[in-house]
Amino acid sequence: MWFSKSIEEVLKELKVDPKQGLSDAEAKARLEKYGPNILKGKAKKSIFRMLVEQLQDWLIYVLIAAVVITLFMGEYVDAVIILVVIILNAVLGVVQEVKAGNAIEALQKIASPKALVRRGGVVKEVGSESVVPGDVLVLDAGRFIAADLRLIESANLQIEESALTGESVPSSKDATLTHTDPQTPVGDRANSAFMSTLVTYGRGLGVVIGTGMDTEVGKIAKIIDTEEESQTPLEVRLEKLGKTLGKLAIGICVLIFGVAMLQGRDLAEMFLISVSLAVASIPEGLAAIVAIVLSIGVTSMSRHNAIIRRLPAVETLGSVNIICSDKTGTLTQNKMTVIQYFSTAGEVTVGREKRNGATEDAKLLARAMVLCSDATYEDGEATGDPTEIALLLFADDLGLERKALNAANKRVGEFAFDSDRKLMSTLNEENGRFTVYTKGAIDNLLNISTHVLEHGQVVPLTDAHKQQFYAATDNMSGKALRTLGVAYRPVDSVIGTSEMEKDLILLGMVGMIDPPRIEVKASVEKARNAGITSMMITGDHKNTAYAIAHELGIAENISQAITGQEIDAFTEQAFSEKVSGFRVFARVSPEHKVKIVRALKAHGNIVSMTGDGVNDAPSLNAADIGVAMGITGTDVAKSASDMILTDDNFATIVSAIEQGRNIYNNIRKAVIFLLTCNLGEVVAMFMTLLIGWEAPLIATQLLWINLITDSLPAVALGMDPGDPDVMQEKPRDPEESFFAGGAGIRAVGGGLLIGGLTILAFWFGYYEHGYSPFDDVVPVDTLENARTLAFMTLVACQLFYSLAMRNPVKSIFRIGVFSNKYLLGAILLGLVLQLVVIGIPFMQEAFNLQMLDVQGWVMVLFLGLVPLLINELFKIFLRVRQRKALA
Incomplete structure (x- = not known):
């Protein structure tokens, strides 16, 4: 029983180094040995069965009766012709059913879940069917687990296992535990994770111990058929x-x-x-x-980067008159680049070609950003959030050796990011010293910081300092830059998450930009000509969001922009009356997105809504057409959506509406x-x-x-x-x-x-x-x-x-x-x-x-x-x- 063995025993038995993972050659060999990581579904219909089903129609029964009668009447030629018509109709029906089935299978393959796996020391995204025993999987919030795992690392990890256990409350996981009782129920195995369950919080690493029908789900699942056969409203x-x-x-x-x-x-x-x-x-x-x-x-449509998950969406697309779109990656290129950074020493412009002249404050700021990050960037290959990737490149700009930095600072604790706090914190240990690093929205950091680093000295945070940061934030936002602050705090020992984000020392902040996609402006104009209103919904600062929206032709003036805080100030009825006048919704939470969708639908609008995160599922469900991001989207968002964009591009939504x-x-x-x-x-x-x-x-x-x-x-x-x-x-x-x-x-x-x-x-x-x-x-x-x-x-x-x-x-x-x-x-x-x-x-x-x-x-x-x-x-x-x- 894997759950009764220590991490070291499991890794030894599976012959894998968790820092390197399996090599590509070893993964290929194991795939041939164990087979693809898929559950066996129900057998395909035979051609004969499909042919028989085509004949099970009352109109066909009438024709068959006509054949019998004509034979009794001696009209053999007529009987043969009618019989040929019956057979031809049935054959055409079978051909159509086979083609439709092949199309659905192809779409299912395109939309199949992905897994983050470490192979040859590099984290890469692969199709879940290619995961093999011994693979080291990276777990993060919003991702479905591709196979059964023995956890080897966990940081505030919580997994929703209702697909397996029926328990709706997420289970907390702890990789360090070892269960000695061989009869430990599946729901109590805190050191394990299982196929088809969902990571709802935190992060972790796990080594694959079972794939396909050898998983816990595989043992009890006789049939897993996610494609429901249902008629569209049109049908x-x-x-x-x-x-x-x-x-x-x-x-x-x-x-x-x-x-x-x-x-x-x-x-x-x-x-x-x-x-x-x-x-x-x-x-x-x-x-x-x-x-x-x-x-x-x-x-x-799938060849044009739009995968339709539910057929009624095709019909509904023709009625869409409002597109609510995320900004990052959908309206923009999703290639964040740090252009400026700010500390009490002032504002500095940074370029990748300039590696000299960085101050110690700037290097400390970049160091904190690197250590408080889950992204990777090696040899031009990146994984993780584009904002975090931009911070890694910023550290490279300043000449930091990230590999050495990460190796010397072991992460021993973490308070994962969530949309309410808008913060992420890590606890790192270096030579016996512990430091908390926190990054996130600058206004939130100012609320929990008590000191600031000024000319290399830690001094109390004053109102004058705060005004400096607020002015810098407004200045950067006016240039359509996204701002992100960072702070730190030395601590004496390992502390809990509730203690991490207190009495912080503010280091500074960076301003980064994600330029608009070149093709989006024309698509916004095309949508407008088609009677479709485009709206931007983003967690970014109001000025940043408006600047991009104005450039793309979505908004004409700042009065068309509103923040989540301003939305909360309205009553539900008052907001519903005013919602049509806005084009930019900034600093919003997932709860605001649902509120926006419902307000728009209350006026009889047919709304398309984009989303990529776990918390976007409610708004995707609430919209008439939920659109998930295929590249950056979580498995949860994809499952809740009607359509998936394989290129995360706003222009594809407009193109899909046209095709619909x-x-x-x-x-x-x-x-x-x-x-x-x-x-x-x-x-x-x-x-x-x-x-x-x-x-x-x-x-x-x-x-x-x-x-x-x-x-x-x-x-x-x-x-x-x-x-x-x-x-x-x-x-x-x-x-x-x-x-x-x-x-x-x-x-x-x-x-x-x-x-x-x-x-x-x-x-x-x-x-x-x-x-x-x-x-x-x-x-x-x-x-x-x-x-x-x-x-x-x-x-x-x-x-x-x-x-x-x-x-x-x-x-x-x-x-x-x-x-x-x-x-x-x-x-x-x-x-x-x-x-x-x-x-x-x-x-x-x-x-x-x-x-x-x-x-x-x-x-x-x-x-x-x-x-x-x-x-x-x-x-x-x-x-x-x-x-x-x-x-």
Whole structure:
């Protein structure tokens, strides 16, 4: 039992030096021996199982019943065609499910937790699956633990183990303990840490003693499947729409069958036609279209640095009208650099090229900053907070030997940073002498310091000294510099955390800057044009935050900035009334972030909020779209988010909103196209049968048309390239009807037009042979000719009309005829398949078709282009009306 062994025994048995960790070669060898550090999940569905599930649908049951009936009737060709349609639909569904599953797996791999591991003496971040027994893991607040560990160092370490023990209160850890009882329960093993638990406070080191299924979680977890299968709000809406339309379509088909009975038609033939029309008119492809477009869109977004964790976020993105963003790393480059430092001797500018002339006060200040830090920086590779990394580089600027300094000053205690104190303290021992070093917000340090170092002498801290520091802080903040102070205190022995931050000696402070990202200003302007307000929420000083916000175009004047302290002075109602007038929220705590989100949402805003820390989880949950940082973000923040930015860049949020809008629009245009086509089929069948004509299409023809229009142009429309002007529009109202903006009128109008043209083509098929659809006796070849014309015209109308569906206002020439190659391919393939059906003799016979004459082909081409041409003319009218409205 590892928990019953001393640290030395564990390290010896695992053959690892905690200061060096495993070598890369040894880690690779152990990975081959023990396997990847993953839990075995449920087995993937087999292709056969997926195929069976695709057949478990009531529409399919109706078709299967039709197959059985047609076989009894001796209509073997019809039975085979219907069966082929069933199988093709099922196969397409399986292909889609496999592709969607692969996309989700790829995203899960990108978003998998990381672990800080020491290998070859260097701390690096690796994927948790590559962690092996013997690895030395670095633990810090907000990080999920990647494997089971025997702790070898701990400093105020607390771990939340509810994932394993069910105990919600974090457990305190002590690496020095050894449990002699081999029956010690998991929850009582204070010297151990376990996979999937969360570090909530402090820091520590642990050596890996178990990975994968050999961990405590692995022993009890039969299945860990974090991806919940749930429908998005859009899918729910479409499912309801599909059911409503389905009931309507079935009602129409029952009516058609009833009319046929009254008219004395062949009931067997009319049964097949009614069933086929029901299947053709019910948009059962809606769910598949949504799933395919979402999976394609989400995968595309991941390639553009935005990982969508929850599919509803894609739909919500199109409605976002406020982006609340952190400053550091998101709006800025996250490359902090110390530019100035200040002590009682005055303000000094520092540059990396200038290593000489540093005073003893400055070196002592840098020494304190280095010892009160958890960051590392070696050979150009850094880990830790960017602010702390900047302090290490500052020490290098002044010529300090950091390795020797850290080696001579062993850390024996720590009071970890938290957002309430805004301080961090360490207790270091050097040659038997103990010193507390504290760094943090300068105003907090001034409150707990009693002395100051002045010209090498420790003197009492006076009001004059405080005024000096306040003036220096204002001066640096006015230059958009972030300030950080540091103090120290010699002590006689090891003391507790409650005693560390008392009676300190103030050393000085530094001013550092994190320059804005070059691309952010343009993104802020782009968001503004799209009706989206950008807001900055930061823990930085008000003046610093405003200076960056003003430079980026987020804020126009200082009155648009407010601090957390000023927020607290408002009542909740008063703040809610004023919140829309602010653009910069400075010096805020995580609790303030939640308050800001709720106040903004109270006005009906759809809010996106960024976060990276453990304490940001509540605000990420409160926001409509929680956005976690992929680089600097903790595992907790990522788990609470809807979207993860792999580049921590504000511009990526704006880009994701743009992609989200386009994905929603693509789904919408694909669905409206489907409904238009289905309505056209219903109109053509219902009107002709109602007036006593023969059915213009037979059952197999209807099923064929349904298969073509569902699987080809509709999916291609869902893959339409994004509209470059989508960010010129205002955010979409989340309560907006799916048929808003004239989409419903277009669907009805298009369906009536396509149905009417199909009826016209059917009539022309009689006319060119010298007959009328009202005639009682008509040769079979005349009826086949008329149905062939109706069949070809309906498909041509639908295929060409798909081009008009790409944009409700812009012409196909402005969009670019060749800009959606998938759609052109779908149209071309659809036409080729039609030629196959009509041109190959046995296919021609199976579908009761005949080759058209020249006059017939001209009619098909002319009528097929009419819906596209009329739609394009209507767009001209809409564009003229828009220009007049703007004039």
